[in-house]
Every structure is written in C-alpha cells, then in structure tokens.
Amino acid sequence: MINMQPYQNPTYFMLIALTLLPIVIANLYEKKIYWYQTLISFGFLLLSFGGIKWHQGIALIVYVIFEIFLIKLYFNYRAKSNNSWIFYLTVFVAIIPLIIVKVTPAIYGGQVSIIGFLGISYITFKIVGMIMEIRDGAIKEFRLGQTIQFLLFFPTISSGPIDRYRRFVGDYNNQLSRKKYLDLLEKGVWYIFLGFLYKFFIAYFFGTLLMPQVAQNALARGGISWWLVAYMYVYSMDLFFDFAGYSLFAVGTSYIMGIVTPMNFNRPFAAANIKEFWNRWHMSLSFWFRDYIYMRLVFFIMKNKLIKSRITIANLGYLTLFLIMGFWHGITWYYIVYGLFHACAIIVCDAWLRFKKKHRQQIPSNRFTKAFAIFLTFNTVCFSFLIFSGFLNTMMFHHIMK
Amino acid sequence: MSVFKRLFLIFGPVVCAAIIVLGFLFSPFRPDKISQSTIQKAALSQSPQVFKGMAVKRAAFRENYVPFFGSSELSRIDALHPSVLAQKYHRSYRPFLLGTAGTQSITQFWQMQGFGNELNNKKAVFIVSPQWFVKGGIDAAAFNYFYPRPEIVSWLLKAKPTTENRYAAERLLALNPKDSTDEIDDSVLRIAAGQRLTNFQKTYLHLVKNELDHEDQLFSTISLNNREALIKKREKELPKDYNEAKLDKIGYELGKANTTNNSLDIDNNFWKHKLKPVYKKLAGEQKNFSYIKSVEYSDFQLVLNEFAKHHINVLFIIPPINEKWANYTGLSMSMIQDFNNKITYQLKSQGFTHIANLTNDGTKPYFMQDTIHLGWRGWLAVDQYVNPFLTKKQTKPQYKMNNYFYTKKWQNLDY
Numbered sequence: 079m080i081n082m083q084p085y086q087n088p089t090y091f092m093l094i095a096l097t098l099l100p101i102v103i104a105n106l107y108e109k110k111i112y113w114y115q116t117l118i119s120f121g122f123l124l125l126s127f128g129g130i131k132w133h134q135g136i137a138l139i140v141y142v143i144f145e146i147f148l149i150k151l152y153f154n155y156r157a158k159s160n161n162s163w164i165f166y167l168t169v170f171v172a173i174i175p176l177i178i179v180k181v182t183p184a185i186y187g188g189q190v191s192i193i194g195f196l197g198i199s200y201i202t203f204k205i206v207g208m209i210m211e212i213r214d215g216a217i218k219e220f221r222l223g224q225t226i227q228f229l230l231f232f233p234t235i236s237s238g239p240i241d242r243y244r245r246f247v248g249d250y251n252n253q254l255s256r257k258k259y260l261d262l263l264e265k266g267v268w269y270i271f272l273g274f275l276y277k278f279f280i281a282y283f284f285g286t287l288l289m290p291q292v293a294q295n296a297l298a299r300g301g302i303s304w305w306l307v308a309y310m311y312v313y314s315m316d317l318f319f320d321f322a323g324y325s326l327f328a329v330g331t332s333y334i335m336g337i338v339t340p341m342n343f344n345r346p347f348a349a350a351n352i353k354e355f356w357n358r359w360h361m362s363l364s365f366w367f368r369d370y371i372y373m374r375l376v377f378f379i380m381k382n383k384l385i386k387s388r389i390t391i392a393n394l395g396y397l398t399l400f401l402i403m404g405f406w407h408g409i410t411w412y413y414i415v416y417g418l419f420h421a422c423a424i425i426v427c428d429a430w431l432r433f434k435k436k437h438r439q440q441i442p443s444n445r446f447t448k449a450f451a452i453f454l455t456f457n458t459v460c461f462s463f464l465i466f467s468g469f470l471n472t473m474m475f476h477h478i479m480k
Numbered sequence: 481m482s483v484f485k486r487l488f489l490i491f492g493p494v495v496c497a498a499i500i501v502l503g504f505l506f507s508p509f510r511p512d513k514i515s516q517s518t519i520q521k522a523a524l525s526q527s528p529q530v531f532k533g534m535a536v537k538r539a540a541f542r543e544n545y546v547p548f549f550g551s552s553e554l555s556r557i558d559a560l561h562p563s564v565l566a567q568k569y570h571r572s573y574r575p576f577l578l579g580t581a582g583t584q585s586i587t588q589f590w591q592m593q594g595f596g597n598e599l600n601n602k603k604a605v606f607i608v609s610p611q612w613f614v615k616g617g618i619d620a621a622a623f624n625y626f627y628p629r630p631e632i633v634s635w636l637l638k639a640k641p642t643t644e645n646r647y648a649a650e651r652l653l654a655l656n657p658k659d660s661t662d663e664i665d666d667s668v669l670r671i672a673a674g675q676r677l678t679n680f681q682k683t684y685l686h687l688v689k690n691e692l693d694h695e696d697q698l699f700s701t702i703s704l705n706n707r708e709a710l711i712k713k714r715e716k717e718l719p720k721d722y723n724e725a726k727l728d729k730i731g732y733e734l735g736k737a738n739t740t741n742n743s744l745d746i747d748n749n750f751w752k753h754k755l756k757p758v759y760k761k762l763a764g765e766q767k768n769f770s771y772i773k774s775v776e777y778s779d780f781q782l783v784l785n786e787f788a789k790h791h792i793n794v795l796f797i798i799p800p801i802n803e804k805w806a807n808y809t810g811l812s813m814s815m816i817q818d819f820n821n822k823i824t825y826q827l828k829s830q831g832f833t834h835i836a837n838l839t840n841d842g843t844k845p846y847f848m849q850d851t852i853h854l855g856w857r858g859w860l861a862v863d864q865y866v867n868p869f870l871t872k873k874q875t876k877p878q879y880k881m882n883n884y885f886y887t888k889k890w891q892n893l894d895y
Contacts, residue, residue: 260490267490
C-alpha cells in the first residue's frame, strides 16, 4: 500500500480537494455530515500511518487508547475529589510515552523508539492541556467521540498548530451560517495557496537549492567564516518558510472543514524584541507553554509564597519554560543551549524594558531605534536558529574527523 | 453578493491555475523538433536538467554527437579540452558532455536509461575517476541531487527481476530512503524483491511517463549554461593545423602561465578559491585513502551492463593524479596501481578492451589542471586515444558479462 505524508506533494492536495468537496457543499447548505468527516479523517490517517509506516499506525492506536483511558479515569476521579498529587501523577503518566520517545535516541545513539509516531508531541500537548482543564473544572463533560475527533484531527495531526479542546469542540458542534462559512472558505483557500508560495517556492529556494552549497562551503572553511554567517540566515529563512507554509496548509484545510484552528505565525521577523517574537513565532506552541507551564509555575510559586521577588519568579518561569522546550525538541546539547539562550535573551529583554520604563526621558524612541530593535531581534533569533540547526555540532565532528 | 459570485471569486483563480498547469503538462501539443543550436548548447552545458533529461540526449545521438561520460574533469574547458579540439579541427564527431561534479557510476547508469536505442552499436568515451571508488561509493546527497525520476519510470516499464535490476533497485532504495511511498517507490520495492509489477502499476507508470516526457521536452532546455563563447575563445588559442608536438608546447605554456601562485602546479583560480583556505589541513591527510574496496565496483558494473546491452563500443580513460599533490597529501601510489589492476580486470575479462590508462602520467608537468582533474597536456594525451578511436573503424566488441561483479565478494576483494 502507498504511504503519503501530509502536504508533501500535489497528489495529496488533489486528494484533499476531492474529498473535502462534499463537506464544502454540505456547509454551503448549512449542514454537517459528521459520518463523512469521520470517514475521510480515517482515510487520511491510514494514508499517513499505513504502508511502510504501519508500525507507526499501531503505535498511534495503542497510544490513543492508553491516553483516552487515562483522561477518562482522571475525569471520573476529578468529579469526586481534587488531590494535587493525583493531578501531577496523571500529567506525568500522560507524558511518559513522549518522554520515552525523546530519550530513546539520546541513549541508543539516534535509534528511534518503537512506540513513536509522527506527531506524538502535538497530541501529547493536546492531552496535557485537556487534563489541566479538567482539573480547573473548565471541561465539564467527557465525550469519547469528540475527544477522538479532537486528538486525531487529521489536518493538524503531524505538526500542529496545537488547538484547545473546548475551542475545537465548539467549532465541531457549531453550524456556521452560509455567509460565515464562505468567509472561512475564502481564507482557507487563500492560506493554502500562500502556503504553496512559502513551502514550495521560497523554502525550496533556501532549503533545497541554497543550503547544501552554503553548508558545504562552511564545512570546507571550518570555524567561523562568512559562509557560516550565510548558513545562519539561509537556515533561518528555510525554517520559517517551511514551517509557516506547512502551518498555513493545516490552518487552511481546517478552515475548509469549518474548524478555526489557531494561526501559528504572525510575521515573526517584524518583532521588536524577543518577547514579542515569541508572541509571533510558533504561536500555538508558545501560548501552550505560556498558559500551561509558565503561568501555572508562577501561580504556584506565588500561592505558596516560595519566592518574594516578582522579577525572580518571572525569570525562573522563563528558565523553566525554555529549558523544557529545549528538552522537548530533543535531548542534544544544541537544543538545550537553544532553550537556555532564549531564556537568557528574554530575561535580558525584560530587564531592558524595566530600565527603559524608569528612564523614559533619557532614552530616545523613534523610527530608527525601532528599526534597530527589529534588526537586533532578527539577528539574535537567527543566531539562536544557528544553534538550533545542529550545524555547529556537524562542524565540530567534521573537524574532529579530519 | 450571491453565493455563486463569491464561489467564483474564491475558486476562479484556483481553477484557472489548474487548467493552465494541466494544459501545459498533458496537452498533445509538443514543442518543435529540438534545434541544432539547442543540441550544441546542451552538449556543452553539463546542466543537471540535460543530464537527467531524455529528449535532448536522444536528439543529439541521432546526430554525430558522442557521449563523453565523466565527472568534474569535463568542466575543465581549456584550449585542449575534447570539445574544443573536435570543433577546431572539424572532427567527424562532437562530444556530448555527460557528467559534472558529483556524478559517479550509479548516476551515469540512471541517466543512461533515458537514451532509448539511439546509441545502439555506436561509440562512447567514459572517464573513470579513481576517487569514486571510496568504501560507500557515491554520497547519498550527491545521488539525490541528480535523482532520476523520469529514468526510474522508463526503467521500471522494462525491468525484469534480473540480478542487475535487483541490484539497481536495492541501491536506489539504500541511497534514497523514503519517508513516504507512491506507486513508483512500491514498484521499485517489487523489483528489489524479485517480483514483477502488477498490471495496475504498469498502467499507472505509463501515465506518469507520458507526463514526465512532456515535462522534459518543455523544461529541460531552458536556461542552460552557455559555453559556446568560451569554446570559441579557446579555439583562438590553437594553431590552424593539428600538430601534436606544437599543441603539446602550447599546453605546456598555458599550464605554466596559469599555475603561478602555488608550487604544486595547480591552476591559479582553483588554488585561490578551493585549496588556499584549507590546504594546510590536507597535508598527509590522504595517507590511508583506499580505492580498492568499494560498492562502486558493482555500480560501475551496472554501467558496463548497459553498454553491453546496447552494443556500445567504449573507450575508457583512467586519469592520473597530480603527483606533487599526491605527495603532499600522502596518497599511496601503490594503492592506485592496485586500483588500476582491479578495474582493468573487471573491464578486460568482460570484453572491454579499449582502455587508456594514464595513471603514470601524473608526474608530467601541466598534465593535470589541478589536483585530480585532467587539463592542458593531459587532454592532449587523451586526444591521442579519443581521435583514432572515434574516427577510425573499430572491430565489433564481444562482451561476456559476469554477474560476479555484483557480489560483495568482488566489492571487497583485495587486489
């Protein structure tokens, strides 16, 4: 059987166009055909997790059964009582599969865990979010069918954007008016075509045409060279346009299905400081980390009066957030350094903002300082992506081998 | 606004785009016959789209173009380069350069699938680089840069599960591990497993081939490297009549004039841009290099099989290594001799008897343009083999192909 990865080639898009046609027509008549939506979701999952990836398909099924069982168990418990330790334990058990998948390659020299599958991180984020909202009492009823639809929503299954359960279920059950749906449809089609430009033209140019040559030259020179600087920018451009293109496909496809999946990028390179950057870059992930790790940690520390200084609390929060994000990317030195780098950058940024507030009179603020801020932020971010790329690691090993 | 008007505004551009693209790819209209000037340009260009393409090559081989298979040395276009000599001295043949930096036996095997029968019973020249024969053969990234999708489809439509086809399919799977699989990949898997294709797969592949042929005809001649002016310029450096001694003197002088910024007889530009920044690191670095045990020997066998299948008479050229450079990097000359013996055995035992072995000429000044690439006097030496081979009648070769050369045993045999 053939296997197709999401949004990879024209055939996949033609399949999407064909199979979504009945959904489009139904929505124009202000109807929803749930059985059909479930059917094609199953078909697309089979396409991505069948064929040569069948073992991933099995892993996905086992994983989903396990997690749904856990959510249901916690939901029933939470209806009766609310012990913090049970809550921590549930979250921990929920992320055990993800931890195994992330740790395995670090221990077994790059070997991939057999319980892994494409997109396990993103489903885990959704699940942890659900458990936390069950604890908050925000999720008041547990519906098996809708939970499965939410977790396995095929347009976003492989790499997000990370949606929230209540938002998703709201859209899923809500019948849009014809006019509202037409607005969504228009945006969806536009996003998919913008995605084509991003991923198949711009990212192709940077990633496939430029990057190998720049990388080869940088490796040949070794150490710090202009080629390394060029690599930094080329990699950053490829990373953004590839991922943003992919996200546009996922969001566009969701819109056509009547689900308003959140956007992932909002012109990140126009950010004037690192804090603003994280409000524009991979937004569904950074908001997830903000809401479910940073805020909760800060709240926990304040409630228990562990630390007095608000600044220290905030900084500790950043450090925790970005370290976890680093480890999540993978257990290698460069992902962790990438996390630490961003934590430091955002701490410095905060300190600067406080300083600026105090000395508002002395510090000029005009078009040029704004342009300079954007320039500085852009370069800081590109440098962090150079760390993230692992290219420095490749260079080191290249050098040792010589 | 009515629903239909809005739908028209949303999907109008999409439908237009789809019609234009599909019309382009599937329309029965084909571009005119490929012109002489396009063929000439393509023959010199070494552009990847020509290398991977089919239409231009086939058109060229119906004319007097002879394929010169090779790799990076082909782009050393000085006054004594085969393309310049053939044009200047009005030879009966014109070289069609097939190969560039990064092409090796397996890439050549795949691009040959695009030939059809135009080369049957004709002649070819093949430059074998010893440097290809490193342990793992071609680098996967280099292979995938020339990923031969159209050729794979043509090949699949004819491929029976023979030893060579199974070997080719296995190499393809190893060099291009897939993240996902379409019908083409599934077909390759079947051949590798020794099975035949299903009827559905054959029908599907025919459709794909149709589309790919069209794509090739439309796009493979766009934006080619234009080398014609360069060839004309080089022609002016040559005397009116061909005289080997005179040309050798010119080669010597050109070489001397172009290798002034280093003591290793390496072309100034190559030294300045490629070696100067890194040469210190390379001292003694190739001491342990070996070209004896390599999967490349079996990849090379695929090429030989292809020549035999089409009854092509081939002149093989084994270029030397700049001796000064070899001494600097510590490359073992006795290892190169072993390589020579092994490759020569593979060729001769199967009936490939035209071999120009130049490996002992690395000591001659200005024989090489730089480290491992033929240049000035080297090209002239090559011409002493190429010219008679291509312009005089040769006896029909008798090939006896041997599948032993596909075994791990042969790949890893000491010699």
